Amino acid sequence: MPVPALLLPSPVEVLDDERLGAAGVRLLLKRDDLIHPDLPGNKWRKLRYNLEAAKAAGASRLLTFGGAYSNHIRAVAAAGALCGFDTVGVIRGEAYDPLNPSLQLAVDRGMRLTYLDRQTYRRKLDPDVVAGLRREFGDFYLVPEGGSNALAVRGCAELVGEIAEDFDVICCGVGTGGTLAGIAAGLKPGQRAIGFSSLKGGEFLSDDVAALQREALGEVTANWEIETGYHFGGYAKSTPELAAFIGDFETLHGLRLDWVYVAKMMYGIYDLVAQGRFDAGTKLVAVITGPDFRA
Ligand SMILES: Cc1ncc(COP(=O)(O)O)c(C=O)c1O
Incomplete structure (x- = not known):
């Protein structure tokens, strides 16, 4: 199978921000948005083993x-x-x-x-x-909606091994749950994953993530949770508050966040830091799971 030219491992960058520094929290960005212009972020990770399986099946x-x-x-x-x-x-x-x-x-x-x-x-x-x-x-070879299945979980789990620096908590956006299921599966003991639902009423997503992990790993890991309070009205919905956050973030850091998933996660991280959810000294990773497609 021809494999496209991919930026893997994707870069890891330190985010300097006084709001985080004041709380003693260090935040790294895992720049999966840079993997490939047409297959960015979790897209390549979720599809990779599905494409191999399709080829192996002669599809x-x-x-x-x-x-x-x-x-x-x-x-x-x-x-x-x-x-x-x-x-x-x-x-x-x-x-x-x-x-x-x-x-x-x-x-x-x-x-x-x-x-x-x-x-x-x-x-x-x-x-x-x-x-x-x-x-x-x-x-045809059927790829499920959102690309989330056991093979996608396996592909997303590989993201974690690309991060050389030690960390405590890794964060990602959640739509169908495949990315979170995989990332959590790849963690070392003591590390945790937090998913931020971009869907309103995202409580059901915990069952979906658990089902995906069961399918992929035969068990559900106890190292992840989903924050459901940062959906800003629901899937593909936004608010002036989220738009202002995206604008401020771009001014400060030169990075335009995808508003459907990534900005909601990032807003949530800043909010949890402000609430004191992370002890001083905590090292966080935020996965930039995609670029701002719909700007
Ligand atoms: C940029 C981005 N981030 C996060 C997600 C959520 O991933 P998942 O559906 O695996 O929960 C998606 C959807 O695939 C996405 O496009």
């Missing part, structure tokens, strides 16, 4: 699911183009005409799109729906 086509603005849909289209697979994207809801920029990018990378009404989309993994897709598109 020439990938099919996956997502919303009309899904970064995952775009990433699968790019992975297919880079690694030699046809791709099909099954989009939730009505057809777009014209395509939005995100779907246009996927089509530009060779992806064929099809749409499922919301009711059918909810049953997308039922055998009759999958069989219908096979009739329409031919055989």
Whole structure:
């Protein structure tokens, strides 16, 4: 399988910020957003072993699911183009005409799109729906929505081993939970992971992370938790407070944070530091799981 040129291990940078320094907290940024322009962050990590499994199974086509603005849909289209697979994207809801920029990018990378009404989309993994897709598109390797499965967990676990410096707590955004499940699986004893849900009502995500770990590892690790209070209205929602935080952060550090996941995590980290949740001397890592796609 052709492998794209990737910036791996991704860089680790120290973030100098007096709000953190005053609390005695050291924060490192794991710059996964820089891994590849079309396969940044958790996208490559989640897809890597799925692509290998698809090749090993002799598949020439990938099919996956997502919303009309899904970064995952775009990433699968790019992975297919880079690694030699046809791709099909099954989009939730009505057809777009014209395509939005995100779907246009996927089509530009060779992806064929099809749409499922919301009711059918909810049953997308039922055998009759999958069989219908096979009739329409031919055989395929199925990558789940968000790319999160046991192979994705394995890929995300590798992130931790790339961080040479010792740390206590590692933080990431949570959408489907695959990234957190993997990162937590890769930790050493004594280290902890905190996921920040970008979904409203994200309490159910703990069950999803546990299920993914069970599938991948045969057990659930006790070293992670999910903060559910930093969703800012829910998935792909924002508030003036979050927008101001993103603006301040960019002014101070020259890095524009992705507002769907990364900024919510970063806001949460600063807030937990301000609340005194971390003892002085704590070393934190924040995973920059993607660039600001939707600026
Ligand atoms: C930039 C970014 N960060 C975090 C996440 C959350 O990852 P997960 O769905 O594995 O919880 C996503 C979604 O894949 C994402 O695009």
